[in-house]
Amino acid sequence: MASEDEINLLVIVVDVNPIWWGQQAQREPEFTLSKCLDAVMVMGNAHMAMTRTNKLAVIASHCQDSHFLYPSKSWRGGDSGAEDASSSGDGKYELLSIANNLIAEEIRNVMSKTEVRGNSTDTLLAGSLAKALCCILSIKTVYSFQHLRHVIKAAEDCALQYMNFMNVIFAAQKQNILIDACVLDSDSGLLQQACDITGGLYLKIPQKLALAQYLLWVFLPDSEQRSQLVLPPPAHVDYRAACFCHRNLIEVGYVCSVCLSIFCNFSPICTTCETAFKIQLPQMVKPKKKKLKQST
Amino acid sequence: MKLRVQLQCKNLHEYLRELSPEILDRLYNHPATCLAVYRELPSLAKNYVMRMLFLDQPLPQAAVALWVKKDSQKDHDECVSVLAGLRLWHCQQLQGGLQGYILNPVFKDNLRIALLGGGRAWADEGSTLGPDRHARDIDSLDRYAMERWEVILHFMVGSPCAAVSQDLAQLLVQAGLMKSEAGEAPYITSAGFQFLLLDTASQLWYFTLQYLKTAQSRGMDLVEILSFLFQLSFSTLGRDYSVEGMSESLLTFLQHLREFGLVFQRKRKSRRYYPTRLAITLAAGVTTSSTSSSSSSSSNLASTPATGDAGFIVVETNYRIYAYTNSELQIALVALFSEMLYRFPNVVVAQVTRESVQQAIANGITAQQIIHFLRTRAHPVMLKQTPVLPPTITDQIRLWELERDRLQFTEGKHAYLCVCVCVCVCVCVCVCVCVCVCVCVCVCVCVCVCVCVCVCVCTSLRNSLEFIDVHG
Numbered sequence: 001m002a003s004e005d006e007i008n009l010l011v012i013v014v015d016v017n018p019i020w021w022g023q024q025a026q027r028e029p030e031f032t033l034s035k036c037l038d039a040v041m042v043m044g045n046a047h048m049a050m051t052r053t054n055k056l057a058v059i060a061s062h063c064q065d066s067h068f069l070y071p072s073k074s075w076r077g078g079d080s081g082a083e084d085a086s087s088s089g090d091g092k093y094e095l096l097s098i099a100n101n102l103i104a105e106e107i108r109n110v111m112s113k114t115e116v117r118g119n120s121t122d123t124l125l126a127g128s129l130a131k132a133l134c135c136i137l138s139i140k141t142v143y144s145f146q147h148l149r150h151v152i153k154a155a156e157d158c159a160l161q162y163m164n165f166m167n168v169i170f171a172a173q174k175q176n177i178l179i180d181a182c183v184l185d186s187d188s189g190l191l192q193q194a195c196d197i198t199g200g201l202y203l204k205i206p207q208k209l210a211l212a213q214y215l216l217w218v219f220l221p222d223s224e225q226r227s228q229l230v231l232p233p234p235a236h237v238d239y240r241a242a243c244f245c246h247r248n249l250i251e252v253g254y255v256c257s258v259c260l261s262i263f264c265n266f267s268p269i270c271t272t273c274e275t276a277f278k279i280q281l282p283q284m285v286k287p288k289k290k291k292l293k294q295s296t
Numbered sequence: 297m298k299l300r301v302q303l304q305c306k307n308l309h310e311y312l313r314e315l316s317p318e319i320l321d322r323l324y325n326h327p328a329t330c331l332a333v334y335r336e337l338p339s340l341a342k343n344y345v346m347r348m349l350f351l352d353q354p355l356p357q358a359a360v361a362l363w364v365k366k367d368s369q370k371d372h373d374e375c376v377s378v379l380a381g382l383r384l385w386h387c388q389q390l391q392g393g394l395q396g397y398i399l400n401p402v403f404k405d406n407l408r409i410a411l412l413g414g415g416r417a418w419a420d421e422g423s424t425l426g427p428d429r430h431a432r433d434i435d436s437l438d439r440y441a442m443e444r445w446e447v448i449l450h451f452m453v454g455s456p457c458a459a460v461s462q463d464l465a466q467l468l469v470q471a472g473l474m475k476s477e478a479g480e481a482p483y484i485t486s487a488g489f490q491f492l493l494l495d496t497a498s499q500l501w502y503f504t505l506q507y508l509k510t511a512q513s514r515g516m517d518l519v520e521i522l523s524f525l526f527q528l529s530f531s532t533l534g535r536d537y538s539v540e541g542m543s544e545s546l547l548t549f550l551q552h553l554r555e556f557g558l559v560f561q562r563k564r565k566s567r568r569y570y571p572t573r574l575a576i577t578l579a580a581g582v583t584t585s586s587t588s589s590s591s592s593s594s595s596n597l598a599s600t601p602a603t604g605d606a607g608f609i610v611v612e613t614n615y616r617i618y619a620y621t622n623s624e625l626q627i628a629l630v631a632l633f634s635e636m637l638y639r640f641p642n643v644v645v646a647q648v649t650r651e652s653v654q655q656a657i658a659n660g661i662t663a664q665q666i667i668h669f670l671r672t673r674a675h676p677v678m679l680k681q682t683p684v685l686p687p688t689i690t691d692q693i694r695l696w697e698l699e700r701d702r703l704q705f706t707e708g709k710h711a712y713l714c715v716c717v718c719v720c721v722c723v724c725v726c727v728c729v730c731v732c733v734c735v736c737v738c739v740c741v742c743v744c745v746c747v748c749v750c751v752c753v754c755t756s757l758r759n760s761l762e763f764i765d766v767h768g
Contacts, residue, residue: 045411046346051335092413093331094532100413213350221343228340228368 008222009139010047011057011132012040016107017123018063018116020185031208033111039212041103044070045096046220057135058103060110061128068135069106070099125190126164129179133172162190162242169194180219184208189238189249196237203232244272308336311505313381319519320383324403326523327410328530333382334407340364341375345384349404349411354388354396430562432570434534437560441572444557445496446625452484452492453628464555471506486660492629493661493669500578503556516545524549528558528575536568610675613686617646620675632656633666648689653696663697 014037021033044056058069092100172179172194180200181191187204195202205214221229240249243264254263259273269276312320312333323329334345344363348355364372379385384403390396409415432440450458451465452474468474469482473491476482484492491499504525511518524546531537539547550569553559558575561568608626610618619630620643627636627644633656634646656666667690674684683690 042412049331049334049411050339050342093327093410093530095530096411097413216346216350220346222339225339225343228364228371229343230363230365 007139008047008051008054009057009136010044010054011059011136012044013059013061013066013125013128013132014040014069015123015125016060016062016111018111020123028208031211035209036211037103037107039215041100042212043215043220044099044103045093046216048096048099049093055139056099057132059128059132059135060107061123061125062110062114063116063123064114066124066128066131067106067110068131069103069110072102072106124161126161126168129168129172130164133168133175133177136177137175162247163244165190165194169197173198178223182211182214182219184211187235189240192235192237193239196234201226201231202235204235307501308333309378309382311508315518317383321400321402322519323522324400324406325519326526327406327415328527329523330403330406331410332526332529333384333403338371338375338378340368340371341378344375344379345399345407348385348397348399349407351399354390354398356390356394356396357387358394360397431536432560434573437534437570437572440560441557441574444555445500445574446623448556449492449625452488453625454484455624455628461555463552467507467510470510471503489632489656489659489661490665492632493665495668495672496574497577500556500558500574504578507552516549520546521549525578528553528571529578531571531576533571533573533576536570539567539569607673607675607679609670609673610678611670611685611689613688615648615689615692617648617670619644619646626673629669632659633661648693650696653693654700657697657700663694666693 016033025032040058044058048054048056056070060067060069169179177198178200179191179194179198181188181195181202183191183202183204192202194200201218203214203218205211218231221231238249240251241253241262242248243250243253244261245263245265245267248264250262250264254266255261256263256270256273256275258275259270261270261272263270268279312323315323324333334342337345344360347363361372383400385397385399388396388398406415447458448460448464448468451460452468465474465476465482468488469476473485473488474482475485491502494502508518508521511521520543524542539550542550550559550561551564553575554561554569556574558572558578560570560572608620609630610620612618616637617630617634619626621627622642627639630636630644630646633653634648635652636644636646638645653663653666657663667685671684678684
């Protein structure tokens with residue numbers, strides 16, 4: 001059995017891009033954002049019910065920024081001290097009902113107060129991941145613990161965040177943090193790479209209505225049990241890099257020899273490290289001087 | 297010479313398996329019990345239960361067997377047996393004639409309620425009574441809990457200042473921890489000594505189990521009490537709960553818990569109660585075995601409630617023990633197996649000697665318990681080194697125990713030898729007769745000798761001789 005000091009922290013990052021969810025509500029009215037959050041809460045409850053030392057955090061990833069849905073107050077006041085929020089008054093375990101109420105309240109605040117400005121319609125996923133990573137590492141210094149996880153639910157992908165994303169992924173890999181991804185709509189190359197590099201699971205869900213079941217069956221087991229259970233096999237990963245100038249995915253390109261940044265077109269100065277490249281020009285052919293014939 | 301009785305500290309699952317099926321089914325009617333039982337399952341079994349929680353139809357056994365990889369087949373079988381032993385799932389015939397598994401419907405419904413909501417509330421929060429004017433904070437609750445628990449331990453050790461109620465004294469006697477002669481005060485038994493050296497969580501759980509065993513004889517409903525106990529273990533520390541809607545037997549049980557230090561109530565008739573840290577860690581104490589492994593991060597909960605700080609014993613390689621405490625109880629416990637040398641206001645110096653350890657062993661304590669006691673109360677300075685206790689000390693204590701363990705008893709075997717002897721006699725007689733036909737004297741002698749030998753052997757075997765195996 002795990003000793004008292006081990007904490008298993010699950011951070012769930014939920015993509016709440018209002019534009020995508022709005023379109024989704026018109027396409028399939030049965031599966032809306034509230035249903036999605038219900039499934040997330042079921043999974044969070046199941047995780048916290050497993051052992052006393054399991055903890056949960058939920059982050060909502062929006063177009064402008066990312067918010068912590070749970071816990072909203074300071075982390076250290078975990079289970080000691082009376083909570084101000086009252087429990088639901090039914091048979092649910094007290095801790096879970098407090099968490100669920102907090103999440104519901106916070107998501108309502110987030111969705112009603114945040115505005116969407118015209119040109120930024122993509123979700124700031126890399127930012128949310130970075131926030132989650134910071135949250136995990138801040139706890140790591142206080143307690144000693146073994147397993148950490150990240151579950152992401154994403155709707156669509158964006159190449160502009162490639163660099164930030166890769167930095168976050170490598171930082172997570174260094175800290176032995178697993179990143180799992182659960183994708184609703186279209187395959188995301190970035191998330192596939194993230195799961196492959198950190199050792200997590202990637203799954204594209206065929207039926208959105210069964211989201212809760214997929215979460216409980218595939219993503220709930222922690223890393224010890226994943227080695228024992230039969231789970232979906234890893235997908236083929238698209239490892240193409242994105243160029244630093246246009247953020248297009250390219251297969252052949254130019255690489256700076258100093259900082260290894262990738263460009264699709266040649267440029268004499270590297271924009272990242274500002275090294276000047278010496279260009280070899282073709283040699284000028286000097287005209288041969290004719291020897292003057294000496295007259296005898 | 298009587299053999300030592302080893303103190304058995306069962307865990308929750310073993311206890312539940314001993315209950316009858318009807319009681320188990322009634323127990324699973326409460327969401328708190330289901331959640332407590334779920335938490336004690338092995339992790340693979342937890343995943344199985346979670347997967348089947350939302351299914352209404354049975355799953356074929358073959359499908360369930362495919363959930364695990366081939367290498368983990370043994371874990372799968374273990375999980376199946378654990379779940380079946382606790383009656384959490386049943387085998388059911390499917391339509392195609394295959395065998396299938398389905399979760400116990402009562403358990404399934406109540407676990408769903410615990411996770412998702414619905415159903416009756418577990419207990420009324422004190423919100424209906426308004427805020428408490430005499431509210432207690434967590435530190436005072438901790439102090440209260442430790443005071444009450446230590447009074448019981450003091451009583452066992454025999455300190456004159458400790459006084460407990462008749463009920464409690466009787467419970468201790470029934471649990472085998474103390475013995476009482478007619479009319480005299482109870483005194484401690486060897487099982488009691490072993491109990492004293494356990495860590496607080498195991499002590500609590502053992503005590504609670506003994507209480508539950510006697511619950512039927514007191515006329516209390518076992519199911520009600522167990523459900524209330526589990527509900528307590530899931531409550532929040534520092535929050536008050538109301539006694540509305542609790543039956544008579546539950547109120548009596550609450551008074552007993554108040555005496556053990558598991559809940560705090562300002563007065564006997566008070567309408568609200570506060571669970572203390574001991575109650576909340578009760579369920580946690582269930583999983584840790586009484587002889588925990590030698591990991592340096594031994595749970596602080598075990599040692600924190602005992603003295604208010606984490607660990608206070610320093611053991612040196614010259615067999616000296618320095619105990620930084622002035623609690624009478626802790627000093628008495630250390631004195632059980634060591635010789636006191638000096639006593640100062642904040643520290644007690646003792647020496648572990650051959651005589652003192654063997655005296656303790658004669659009282660029924662094992663070397664493993666002494667080592668466990670030292671390890672769980674080790675000072676933080678000691679916890680920094682690995683292994684926590686010096687290996688010389690632990691090995692020597694074990695060797696001193698082995699010095700007394702030089703005899704081993706085995707049951708004697710006597711059945712088949714008699715038959716052999718009889719056969720031999722017959723053969724002998726026949727042979728004698730054949731050979732010495734003319735000489736009557738010879739025949740008589742032979743027969744007499746054989747018969748005598750046979751008789752002697754039989755009688756000694758009939759006294760069931762025990763073969764004593766002596767090792768030097």
